Amino acid sequence: MADRGESPMEKITEKFHEEDSSSSSSSDSDDEKKTSSFQSDKFRLFGRQKPVHKVLGGGKPADVFLWRDKKISAGVLGGASAIWVLFDVLEYHFITLVCHALILVLAVLFLWSNASTFINKSSPHIPEVHIPEEPVLEIASALRIEINRAFSILREIASGKDLKMFLFAIAGLWILSIVGSCCSFLTLFYIAFFLLHTVPVIYEKYEDHVDGFAEKAMIEIKKQYVVFDEKVLSKIPRGPLKYKKKD
Structure with a gap:
């Protein structure tokens, strides 16, 4: 279970x-x-x-x-x-x-x-x-929940309550943007x-x-x-x- x-x-x-x-x-x-x-x-x-x-x-x-x-x-x-x-x-x-x-x-x-x-x-x-139909609906529902969870995390970071998390998020996105521009x-x-x-x-x-x-x-x-x-x-x-x- x-x-x-x-x-x-x-x-x-x-x-x-x-x-x-x-x-x-x-x-x-x-x-x-x-x-x-x-x-x-x-x-x-x-x-x-x-x-x-x-x-x-x-x-x-x-x-x-x-x-x-x-x-x-x-x-x-x-x-x-x-x-x-x-x-x-x-x-x-x-x-x-x-x-x-x-x-x-x-x-x-x-x-x-x-x-x-x-x-x-x-x-x-x-x-x-x-x-x-059932597996497709389950996967779509799971993706929707995970995307909403990501939006919630981004909102929490943007609220300014945790400066360390904010700096880590900025550094991670910056590194990802550099990697994305190369490939x-x-x-x-x-x-x-x-x-x-x-x-x-x-x-x-x-x-x-x-x-x-x-x-x-x-x-x-x-x-x-x-x-x-x-x-x-x-x-x-x-x-x-x-x-x-x-x-």
Whole structure:
């Protein structure tokens, strides 16, 4: 059963996990052992309180990202790499690809239908293809909730209550704008997809070493922030926002 504080995206991935629990039962048992032995008092990157598999939502998506099944993970990453090379490197247009694929499918089905009618004196059964409504509605609802949550976070940052969060948001958006100006959206999406298939599995393997190094780095960053706060931020005049009530 999912936790009450679980996000909609985690609920969707949990549903896929329940549909095929036999394929990932071994990984679930491993995760339960890791959860029971997880040390909450030890420093963990980003303050996480769960194993990496649970942080990624659990189920099939987490199994793919953490390479529980190397064939499936390699196939997904290989497919994404092929799409990136096809559209970004070779500059093959999406509409052109769709049209060519439909031409090929229609030609094959047309020839197959006529050949079967000529040989077997009966028309072949072409299966109907349709998109189920429930998964689409669930994904759309989850995306809507996540987008609204992002808007809420941006509103909280813009309210001026947390200066540290504001500076981190500005720095992150500035870095993202620089990266976005150097490559296309598809390349940026592929880089994020590639990192999602490599960084978590490497981190899970060497998490103790990474967490130890991250703890030292966070201590140093906090020291530098205290110095920056005393010399710069504390000298900036700030006051609480006052709202005038309308009659």
